[in-house]
Amino acid sequence: MKRLSVHDLKPEDQLRLTFDGAFDQQAALERELEPFLQALEKYAEGWMPDVVEHKRRRKYTRAAFWKALEEGREDVLTSLGLYRTTWPALDMSLCLWLPPRPPGLEITVNVQPLSVFAQEERCRHFVEMVRAWASHYPVSHAKAHSSDDTELTGSPNFGRDDETQYRNRFDKIYEVYWLNVFGPKLVETVGRERMLSTPAHRLEELPNGSVLLVTWPTAADFASKEARLAQARAHAHLRPDLDFDTLLRTLGERSAMLAPVEPRFYPDLAPLLTRVVDFAASHERQRRIAELNAWQPPEPEEWRPADSALPSDVDDEQRALEQYSLYAEHLVALLHSEVPSVFEATPESLTDADYYFWREEFPTSRLREVIDEHGLPAIGAYLGKVLVRHLGGRWIPRQKLEEAQVLVGKRVWLPFVRARHYMRSRQALLDYSLTQLFRVAERHQG
Numbered sequence: 082m083k084r085l086s087v088h089d090l091k092p093e094d095q096l097r098l099t100f101d102g103a104f105d106q107q108a109a110l111e112r113e114l115e116p117f118l119q120a121l122e123k124y125a126e127g128w129m130p131d132v133v134e135h136k137r138r139r140k141y142t143r144a145a146f147w148k149a150l151e152e153g154r155e156d157v158l159t160s161l162g163l164y165r166t167t168w169p170a171l172d173m174s175l176c177l178w179l180p181p182r183p184p185g186l187e188i189t190v191n192v193q194p195l196s197v198f199a200q201e202e203r204c205r206h207f208v209e210m211v212r213a214w215a216s217h218y219p220v221s222h223a224k225a226h227s228s229d230d231t232e233l234t235g236s237p238n239f240g241r242d243d244e245t246q247y248r249n250r251f252d253k254i255y256e257v258y259w260l261n262v263f264g265p266k267l268v269e270t271v272g273r274e275r276m277l278s279t280p281a282h283r284l285e286e287l288p289n290g291s292v293l294l295v296t297w298p299t300a301a302d303f304a305s306k307e308a309r310l311a312q313a314r315a316h317a318h319l320r321p322d323l324d325f326d327t328l329l330r331t332l333g334e335r336s337a338m339l340a341p342v343e344p345r346f347y348p349d350l351a352p353l354l355t356r357v358v359d360f361a362a363s364h365e366r367q368r369r370i371a372e373l374n375a376w377q378p379p380e381p382e383e384w385r386p387a388d389s390a391l392p393s394d395v396d397d398e399q400r401a402l403e404q405y406s407l408y409a410e411h412l413v414a415l416l417h418s419e420v421p422s423v424f425e426a427t428p429e430s431l432t433d434a435d436y437y438f439w440r441e442e443f444p445t446s447r448l449r450e451v452i453d454e455h456g457l458p459a460i461g462a463y464l465g466k467v468l469v470r471h472l473g474g475r476w477i478p479r480q481k482l483e484e485a486q487v488l489v490g491k492r493v494w495l496p497f498v499r500a501r502h503y504m505r506s507r508q509a510l511l512d513y514s515l516t517q518l519f520r521v522a523e524r525h526q527g
Contacts, residue, residue, distance in 0.1 A: 401478035408462035461497030
């Protein structure tokens, strides 16, 4: 049974819920978690988990849930994960802190894509689920919101160091999200009267003294002007020390950062840059697209006119060619498990290699002396091999590797020089990509 994990999909905005509460450690666990399961099964419309997992993966049933929770038990906690096998993707976890630790109950829910929550009725069901949990379990703070926008708020640190954040948690109103549950301590910090007069789509005092606040009918519409206005009004009301206009402007800036940007990448490198963008965190993607739309690589400089090519100066050209082939095989040996296409020595395999080296931050994550001694010869020889195989090129061997040339049409190319430029830095992997040199050589092969 293969579960559909949000981590296996192209990064995309999600609805993210975090619920920081407690439970009665003296009660029987099955009885204490009944409200959690009951509300989940009743209200998780369209995204109900069908997989429960800890050490083993099982189809979701109550019996499987209890089995997984038992498997997940450690010294002071027990936990499990809940997932789906079909769209939309779900990554959900339940963690219970056990004696002698304080009785913590932590729930996280990530549903991808956020567009699942464009319907008001589905959002209402989600709110009812959280309300049921917050009514039964003492809660300090809970929130549900766009995961991308949440990242832009600086949550959970909000500018604090990790130690301060861990100690104080959500000790004041740092941000107002689409759905909020403020525990009794937070309510008293604000003032119950002020809290209960907050302008909101839905505002309800729960039996245990917590307050449920929903700013807008639908979660997916969080970035609209109307939803941002409602968010800013609630935040300014709860934090009268903050300026409304500043809050609204900040929300607008966040919406602009997340607004879709149409990719207009440099054509030679569009397949590579698409993968670079896909590697970015979802909340950073639009900014990254805009940056790469405005960028283009420098024209390759690792060439000279064919009539000024250096003649071969090696005693045995065949032996030199065999050495280049051996160097190229070293790259195949290095990359074959991560980049299977490297066996084919095609233009596409150059792009795959470019992306691998960029993803791994190869120039800085590997020892420089190893790169210089082994990596540069392997990369240069492999690039030369692709030029020879696909553009009808011909090696002109030289005693010094960086002088070795590949004749293609009216130009000779210097693949080992390109490799040296390429491995200078992570940015150089894009500026001096193997793909770009090949495409330019291709255009000049006639």
